[in-house]
Amino acid sequence: MTRDSTELQAVIDRLVSTSPQRWVLIAVAVSCAVTASAATAAAGGSGGVVLALVGAVAAVAVLRPDGHAAAIAVAIVLVQWSFSVEDATTPWALAAALALLVFHATVSLMAVTPITATIDLGVLSRWGRRVAVVAAGTGVVWSAVVVMEDRQPSAGTLLTAAALLLLTVLVTVARVRSHPVEG
Amino acid sequence: MTTPSSALSGSWRPTVALLRAIVVGAAGAAVAVVWQRPAMLVLAAPFGIVAAWALLWRPGSAPSLEEGLAHRTVREGAATSWRGRLWGAPELDLAVAVLADAPWFDRQPEGGAVTAPATDGAASLEIGVRSARWGLRPVERVRIVAAAAWAGFRWVHETPPHSLTTLPVPGVFDADATAHPTDGLIGQHRSTRHGEGNEFAAVRPFRPGDRMRRINWVRSTRSGELQVNSTWSDLDLHLALVVDATDDYGVSEGVDGRASSLDLTVRAAGAIAEHYLPLGERVSLRVFGAPIPMTIAPATGNHQLRRVLDVLARVRTTETGRPSARVPARDPRVTTGGQLTVMLSPLVAAEALDHAVALGRSGLPVVVVDTLPDGTDLGDDDVNTSLAWRIRLLERRRELRLVRAAGIPVVAWRGPGSLDQVIRDISRHATRPAMRTRR
Numbered sequence: 001m002t003r004d005s006t007e008l009q010a011v012i013d014r015l016v017s018t019s020p021q022r023w024v025l026i027a028v029a030v031s032c033a034v035t036a037s038a039a040t041a042a043a044g045g046s047g048g049v050v051l052a053l054v055g056a057v058a059a060v061a062v063l064r065p066d067g068h069a070a071a072i073a074v075a076i077v078l079v080q081w082s083f084s085v086e087d088a089t090t091p092w093a094l095a096a097a098l099a100l101l102v103f104h105a106t107v108s109l110m111a112v113t114p115i116t117a118t119i120d121l122g123v124l125s126r127w128g129r130r131v132a133v134v135a136a137g138t139g140v141v142w143s144a145v146v147v148m149e150d151r152q153p154s155a156g157t158l159l160t161a162a163a164l165l166l167l168t169v170l171v172t173v174a175r176v177r178s179h180p181v182e183g
Numbered sequence: 184m185t186t187p188s189s190a191l192s193g194s195w196r197p198t199v200a201l202l203r204a205i206v207v208g209a210a211g212a213a214v215a216v217v218w219q220r221p222a223m224l225v226l227a228a229p230f231g232i233v234a235a236w237a238l239l240w241r242p243g244s245a246p247s248l249e250e251g252l253a254h255r256t257v258r259e260g261a262a263t264s265w266r267g268r269l270w271g272a273p274e275l276d277l278a279v280a281v282l283a284d285a286p287w288f289d290r291q292p293e294g295g296a297v298t299a300p301a302t303d304g305a306a307s308l309e310i311g312v313r314s315a316r317w318g319l320r321p322v323e324r325v326r327i328v329a330a331a332a333w334a335g336f337r338w339v340h341e342t343p344p345h346s347l348t349t350l351p352v353p354g355v356f357d358a359d360a361t362a363h364p365t366d367g368l369i370g371q372h373r374s375t376r377h378g379e380g381n382e383f384a385a386v387r388p389f390r391p392g393d394r395m396r397r398i399n400w401v402r403s404t405r406s407g408e409l410q411v412n413s414t415w416s417d418l419d420l421h422l423a424l425v426v427d428a429t430d431d432y433g434v435s436e437g438v439d440g441r442a443s444s445l446d447l448t449v450r451a452a453g454a455i456a457e458h459y460l461p462l463g464e465r466v467s468l469r470v471f472g473a474p475i476p477m478t479i480a481p482a483t484g485n486h487q488l489r490r491v492l493d494v495l496a497r498v499r500t501t502e503t504g505r506p507s508a509r510v511p512a513r514d515p516r517v518t519t520g521g522q523l524t525v526m527l528s529p530l531v532a533a534e535a536l537d538h539a540v541a542l543g544r545s546g547l548p549v550v551v552v553d554t555l556p557d558g559t560d561l562g563d564d565d566v567n568t569s570l571a572w573r574i575r576l577l578e579r580r581r582e583l584r585l586v587r588a589a590g591i592p593v594v595a596w597r598g599p600g601s602l603d604q605v606i607r608d609i610s611r612h613a614t615r616p617a618m619r620t621r622r
Binding site: 017019066067068070071074075077078081082085087088089090093094096097098100101104105107108109111112113114115116117118119120122123126130134135137138141142145148149 | 198199200202203204206207210211214218220221222223224225226227228229230232233236276277279281292293294295296297298299300328330332333334337
């Protein structure tokens with residue numbers, strides 16, 4: 001048996017041993033990444049090639065969830081948005097943000113579980129609740145952006161600075177609260 | 184049988200997921216500020232919230248782990264489980280355990296991976312392990328992954344392998360024939376040991392395995408606990424099992440599939456021991472041809488049965504070359520007067536046939552059980568090997584005729600009743616004068 005055929009056999013074994021639930025997670029992650037890119041295109045951005053590129057990178061990300069491909073897929077969507085969408089209050093922003101959130105959560109969960117695992121329903125429901133909480137927070141941010149843009153077009157900058165300040169405060173609190181990591 | 188795992192390796196490490204959340208959240212906010220694009224803040228908001236959440240619930244101390252197999256010994260085809268419990272890390276969110284695949288072990292779930300949500304900083308994990316073949320084998324290492332909120336931090340640990348003894352499932356065996364009682368019995372059919380019999384010995388508390396009809400209801404009512412009438416064993420036989428571990432022929436597919444010669448040998452030996460020991464008979468065991476000769480002195484009872492099965496589970500063939508020391512025909516540690524020797528062997532190696540003849544010539548009643556599986560063929564792929572194997576089988580047939588001509592019965596292992604006719608013949612011959620060959 002040659003090296004190539006051995007590697008091919010290993011890939012086939014890997015595919016066969018993948019749990020049905022894992023296939024569902026893979027489908028959810030890839031479709032969410034593509035949905036985010038499609039939402040960007042719908043908001044006025046470029047589609048087609050970028051959509052295919054995001055789909056391909058997302059496919060690599062779900063095959064190696066512990067790698068950086070997922071970050072690249074998200075970065076492509078952000079760059080796509082920043083270069084092609086001018087409307088700050090479009091609801092497509094919320095749709096793209098939620099799709100990216102589900103993509104990130106799914107890939108993160110896949111990174112800590114093996115491909116053969118069937119994830120406990122308790123874990124899935126807990127992660128589902130958390131995603132809902134973060135989605136609600138994202139909705140609040142989007143609503144705030146819409147409100148501020150409607151009242152004063154230049155207020156968006158102020159809001160952005162306030163959000164950045166909030167993030168800095170959160171990170172500082174986290175550093176103060178956390179313990180030194182062992183090792 | 185879980186034990187605390189000392190000197191846990193590893194510590195909580197930030198994950199790629201956390202790095203992604205921080206970078207995307209910070210970069211998105213920065214782009215929103217620098218390029219005056221508030222919508223970018225919406226896209227980056229979930230990542231920022233997730234990063235803040237994961238950092239706020241950053242774990243401080245490594246969890247403690249208790250893990251191990253529920254049982255150290257199982258029967259072939261029976262299942263036990265690996266259990267692990269993580270605790271002591273309040274930020275623990277999710278625990279994952281993965282048991283690596285190993286020959287002769289089936290895992291439940293099939294992929295060998297389980298996940299569990301943590302509650303109050305503790306999580307319990309369980310993976311079923313089914314042993315499909317007898318033997319002493321380690322259950323592979325278990326990789327345990329603990330994750331904090333949003334899988335932002337990860338702790339990884341690998342357990343040491345755990346040894347699991349799989350006792351052979353004795354093949355179905357029964358024998359109606361009785362061998363002659365040992366010399367020196369008191370009375371015609373009574374031994375000096377308790378066991379299955381007719382003559383009353385004593386009243387004693389009920390033990391698992393006692394028959395219902397032995398319960399003494401009058402005494403049980405008076406004493407308030409179950410009492411049984413124990414009896415003296417009717418027969419007192421020393422059955423010497425001699426197991427040939429010189430080689431293993433045929434294909435072994437575990438308890439659910441085809442059996443190799445060593446499978447048949449070990450399971451047959453276990454079946455015979457399990458049949459005779461509860462009857463109060465004495466059984467000894469000697470394994471030859473193995474890298475390490477193994478011997479158990481004759482004794483009776485459930486402890487002896489456990490010892491026999493334990494040794495059978497450790498039987499290995501000599502993988503390279505022949506065993507250095509020649510096995511003596513009689514071992515003084517397991518040779519007593521009036522013993523019946525049952526030798527179990529595929530009878531392919533010359534040593535096994537020599538051994539059988541030597542036992543017969545020493546004056547002991549010997550039964551040879553042929554454990555070569557039907558249709559065994561070693562040369563499926565190679566014409567020369569196939570031819571050599573067929574020649575060896577022809578030689579073997581001739582050698583078996585010679586062994587039978589020497590007065591040693593050879594029977595194929597067929598389960599229940601395999602030894603009945605032979606034991607009857609031996610009992611009949613035992614009453615006649617015998618001439619032993621002196622060396």
